[in-house]
Amino acid sequence: GNSVTQMEGPVTLSEEAFLTINCTYTATGYPSLFWYVQYPGEGLQLLLKATKADDKGSNKGFEATYRKETTSFHLEKGSVQVSDSAVYFCALSERGSWGKLQFGAGTQVVVTP
Amino acid sequence: NAGVTQTPKFQVLKTGQSMTLQCAQDMNHEYMSWYRQDPGMGLRLIHYSVGAGITDQGEVPNGYNVSRSTTEDFPLRLLSAAPSQTSVYFCASRPLRGLDPYEQYFGPGTRLTVT
Numbered sequence: 001g002n003s004v005t006q007m008e009g010p011v012t013l014s015e016e017a018f019l020t021i022n023c024t025y026t027a028t029g030y031p032s033l034f035w036y037v038q039y040p041g042e043g044l045q046l047l048l049k050a051t052k053a054d055d056k057g058s059n060k061g062f063e064a065t066y067r068k069e070t071t072s073f074h075l076e077k078g079s080v081q082v083s084d085s086a087v088y089f090c091a092l093s094e095r096g097s098w099g100k101l102q103f104g105a106g107t108q109v110v111v112t113p
Numbered sequence: 114n115a116g117v118t119q120t121p122k123f124q125v126l127k128t129g130q131s132m133t134l135q136c137a138q139d140m141n142h143e144y145m146s147w148y149r150q151d152p153g154m155g156l157r158l159i160h161y162s163v164g165a166g167i168t169d170q171g172e173v174p175n176g177y178n179v180s181r182s183t184t185e186d187f188p189l190r191l192l193s194a195a196p197s198q199t200s201v202y203f204c205a206s207r208p209l210r211g212l213d214p215y216e217q218y219f220g221p222g223t224r225l226t227v228t
Contacts, residue, residue, distance in 0.1 A: 004155075036219075043117070043203055043219035044156070089155060098144060098163055099207055100171065101217065103155035 006104035023090035031092040033073040117220035136204030143209040145187040149200040
């Protein structure tokens with residue numbers, strides 16, 4: 001079956017540091033890939049997405065590139081802010097699955113001033 | 114638009130009690146779903162629906178029932194609560210047609226504790 005593996009947290013960074021969260025996946029088909037973010041006490045919000053190989057999703061300074069050869073979708077941001085403190089989820093959705101999402105375990109990111 | 118709303122925000126149940134978690138959306142989305150979030154496990158799909166009168170099981174459906182009588186509402190019923198159902202529950206919706214079919218919109222969650 002499909003699965004998503006992402007690095008465990010928490011990841012603690014200082015403000016303006018570089019952030020990388022690794023995500024790899026296994027899928028029987030050709031999925032769409034997503035990063036969702038959950039701020040404290042809130043539901044999940046879509047951060048960015050990519051629907052085919054070599055697509056780069058980007059939003060709010062975050063980027064991730066769909067790498068079919070390494071089955072990866074790593075999330076990066078060049079300079080984090082305290083407001084980026086949140087839990088980040090990598091997820092996939094197979095075509096023809098009604099958009100059902102398969103999530104990774106989530107990575108908590110804590111940014112300190 | 115209120116988006117996806119969930120009630121209650123918090124609930125404590127005793128083992129064996131039943132209850133219904135409410136979910137509503139005002140975006141006319143055909144697809145609605147329920148997930149549970151547990152530490153270290155991400156979110157797992159419980160049930161989903163692709164339209165009024167149509168529901169199907171997700172990854173972890175046991176102990177939960179759903180129905181979809183209207184486009185707007187998708188309640189989740191716990192028939193006989195167990196401590197293993199202690200979790201945070203999220204409802205989500207998305208359109209099946211349109212310019213961007215991929216984004217799911219999540220509600221704020223219901224934190225359920227079963228003692």
